[in-house]
Amino acid sequence: MKKSLLLLSLGIISALQLASAGDITGTITLKGTAPAEREITPIKDDANCSAMYPGALPTTHFYVTDASGDLADVIVYLKGVPSASTGASADPVVMDQKGCLYTPTILAVQTGQKIIVKNSDPCVHNVHTLPAVNPEVNQVQMPGGADLTFTFDKPEPFLKFQCDVHKWMFAWVSVFDHPYFAVSGKDGKFTIKNVPPGKYTLEAAHRKLGTQDADIEVKADGASQNFTFEVK
Amino acid sequence: MNKNPRPALFWFAVLNAVATFLLIGLGGLVTSHEAGMSVPDWPTSYGYNMFALPIRFWTGGAFFEHTHRLLASTVGFLTTVLAVWLWLKDPRKWMHWLGVAAFLLVLLQGILGGLRVDLKMASLGVFHGAIAQIFLVLVCSIALFTSRWWLNSDKEKQIAVPRGLRSHFLWVTILIFIQLLIAATMRHQHAGLSIPDFPLAYGKVWPDTSTTAIASYNEHRIEMNGENPITAFQVVLQMVHRLVAYTIFLGVAAAAMLARKKLGGGDALTKFAFVWLGLLTLQIILGAATIWTNKAADIATLHVMVGALALLIGSLWCIVAARRTRLAA
Numbered sequence: 001m002k003k004s005l006l007l008l009s010l011g012i013i014s015a016l017q018l019a020s021a022g023d024i025t026g027t028i029t030l031k032g033t034a035p036a037e038r039e040i041t042p043i044k045d046d047a048n049c050s051a052m053y054p055g056a057l058p059t060t061h062f063y064v065t066d067a068s069g070d071l072a073d074v075i076v077y078l079k080g081v082p083s084a085s086t087g088a089s090a091d092p093v094v095m096d097q098k099g100c101l102y103t104p105t106i107l108a109v110q111t112g113q114k115i116i117v118k119n120s121d122p123c124v125h126n127v128h129t130l131p132a133v134n135p136e137v138n139q140v141q142m143p144g145g146a147d148l149t150f151t152f153d154k155p156e157p158f159l160k161f162q163c164d165v166h167k168w169m170f171a172w173v174s175v176f177d178h179p180y181f182a183v184s185g186k187d188g189k190f191t192i193k194n195v196p197p198g199k200y201t202l203e204a205a206h207r208k209l210g211t212q213d214a215d216i217e218v219k220a221d222g223a224s225q226n227f228t229f230e231v232k
Numbered sequence: 233m234n235k236n237p238r239p240a241l242f243w244f245a246v247l248n249a250v251a252t253f254l255l256i257g258l259g260g261l262v263t264s265h266e267a268g269m270s271v272p273d274w275p276t277s278y279g280y281n282m283f284a285l286p287i288r289f290w291t292g293g294a295f296f297e298h299t300h301r302l303l304a305s306t307v308g309f310l311t312t313v314l315a316v317w318l319w320l321k322d323p324r325k326w327m328h329w330l331g332v333a334a335f336l337l338v339l340l341q342g343i344l345g346g347l348r349v350d351l352k353m354a355s356l357g358v359f360h361g362a363i364a365q366i367f368l369v370l371v372c373s374i375a376l377f378t379s380r381w382w383l384n385s386d387k388e389k390q391i392a393v394p395r396g397l398r399s400h401f402l403w404v405t406i407l408i409f410i411q412l413l414i415a416a417t418m419r420h421q422h423a424g425l426s427i428p429d430f431p432l433a434y435g436k437v438w439p440d441t442s443t444t445a446i447a448s449y450n451e452h453r454i455e456m457n458g459e460n461p462i463t464a465f466q467v468v469l470q471m472v473h474r475l476v477a478y479t480i481f482l483g484v485a486a487a488a489m490l491a492r493k494k495l496g497g498g499d500a501l502t503k504f505a506f507v508w509l510g511l512l513t514l515q516i517i518l519g520a521a522t523i524w525t526n527k528a529a530d531i532a533t534l535h536v537m538v539g540a541l542a543l544l545i546g547s548l549w550c551i552v553a554a555r556r557t558r559l560a561a
Binding site: 139160 | 269270273456
């Protein structure tokens, strides 16, 4: 009975907090001229992978922008907030190997959150993580093989995944010990949902362009913050 | 003591030396293709017995890593046979132990290569690369010591090689080994080219290595193969590699000139020294080409192989010069 009351109270508190929590929204813009992306020519040397590209080869995509210069693949997150990972109960994130490329190449998860890695290709891959603080893992994944599951216990920015069979295949995963983060979409927009009201430092990180900070205050109706990165 | 040449033993030692040289090339290709971890298990390969891996899996980076393992096993087998052969048939006691040293070194090298995979320790790759160079010198020396020329040379009149000349060759050879260690460290950073231009460096004689400059270099790099971001340390390391390369080239050029002056142009050691100079010239060209081709795997690997030959020639020159001097005394 006591346990039920306690759970009910916790549920009500969480619901009230969620009710007063707001979303942080914004847009990331790129200023300046980004270096031209390159055609991934090593694919030509691999019979299995090149067979999937009868036409043009894919290119690198470090600087993904739309016509307005809105920048994708920027990870935006609250900095310096207390650990509050809900990763263990969060939905898994899926990363696929398709056309001898990782999809997506930039993603963010919480500590303890599952990353399911699929192999949709007709060839073998190895999935090799190169972390700075988490344990390194290297596993083979046969064509049609079972999905691989990865979790990370410690927060870490831009933890690299790579395939050493196909050296052009790589992706980066940022790991947080809280749920307050988002990755900007193709229109440069991001939304961090359900942030409790308060003052925070919001940080935006791009794999090539570094990080930017902004002090923000989240109210019941949320907050808005844009970032502009510049290629110098 | 029976010092009759044993041609079969000599040619077997040569076979082992050639296989070792090719193995260094294949190991170079593994690193040039960033394929060292493409087969995540060892001594098995993708869970199969290494020698029974179906050929359909010999693709991409795994082709280089797997064939490197197979050739390494072959060299291990050849070295074991060579060590036993030397122990049983060579009358020289010190040759028995040289065979044992080769066996132990190839064993250590195999374990290091395996541990680099199993422990996922990239730094072990540097030691693996360095020991490979020492092993090549050792097996080539064994081939030299079992040759008819070596065994019969004490019957001929020998001309001593001046101590200063021998010291010069020795120091340049040591410098080449240090350069190979620097190169192995550079290659196992897995960061691609830390400086993309040559003979200048980011358009300057000495590049800016400030935090702002490094951030800018990384912003403008479009890494095809997911290389790690470059650091100031890596930029400085490549500059040191260039400076040591110039020093070695001048050292080898001086060595060739000194050899001609002290021993005469017709002396075999002088000719050998000029071969060394030719090799170093080729090595400088290959180093430049490595940068100009954005570290094309075949060019970078040739650079590794010619580097190994440069160390080998310097080492063998020193050995032959020391022996000649001892016999002349």
